[in-house]
Amino acid sequence: MRFHGFAVAVGVITLGACAGGEKKPADTTHVAVDTSTSSTSTASSTTTTPAGTTSGSVAPITGAIHEVKMVGDAKGYRFEPANFTVKAGDGAKFVVVSGGPHNVAFDPATIPADVKAQLDANMGTDKMGELSSAMKMNPGESVTVSFAKIKPGQYPYHCTPHLALGMKGVITVQ
Numbered sequence: 176m177r178f179h180g181f182a183v184a185v186g187v188i189t190l191g192a193c194a195g196g197e198k199k200p201a202d203t204t205h206v207a208v209d210t211s212t213s214s215t216s217t218a219s220s221t222t223t224t225p226a227g228t229t230s231g232s233v234a235p236i237t238g239a240i241h242e243v244k245m246v247g248d249a250k251g252y253r254f255e256p257a258n259f260t261v262k263a264g265d266g267a268k269f270v271v272v273s274g275g276p277h278n279v280a281f282d283p284a285t286i287p288a289d290v291k292a293q294l295d296a297n298m299g300t301d302k303m304g305e306l307s308s309a310m311k312m313n314p315g316e317s318v319t320v321s322f323a324k325i326k327p328g329q330y331p332y333h334c335t336p337h338l339a340l341g342m343k344g345v346i347t348v349q
């Protein structure tokens with residue numbers, strides 16, 4: 176009630192000030208009110224955006240894409256190369272050669288807390304769990320992981336069904 180009276184008063188004053196614009200002053204008053212309301216919600220959504228950014232959005236590959244073969248044959252199950260180094264912004268494409276199903280997974284326990292969300296997002300949406308890609312069965316199928324926005328460090332990874340058979344490696348991010 177009190178607010179309403181205030182809005183009307185403002186409208187009347189503005190109306191008197193600039194003769195001619197009958198609707199505009201009222202609209203301006205409304206916009207001003209709406210702005211304060213939406214800036215409040217903007218502030219609260221800004222609070223959630225940083226968390227959302229680190230957990231939800233893929234940091235696209237901007238550098239080289241390192242190809243890694245996923246192999247299962249008479250010599251065993253392995254990534255080739257198992258251990259490799261990428262630069263900031265690089266990506267890795269793990270391609271099934273034989274012996275599937277394979278996948279690419281990081282043990283959450285070995286990934287620093289401040290890396291986990293971004294790395295998980297960088298694995299895309301074709302996953303069967305946190306830091307764990309979907310299974311790839313057929314030769315030529317692949318899993319691509321971006322290492323953009325991943326801080327330098329050593330990140331152990333493995334193939335879930337063949338971990339016990341030694342299908343694992345370490346990716347070093349420079």
Ligand SMILES: [Cu+2]
Pocket residue numbers: 245247252276277278334335336337342
């Ligand atoms: Cu495997």
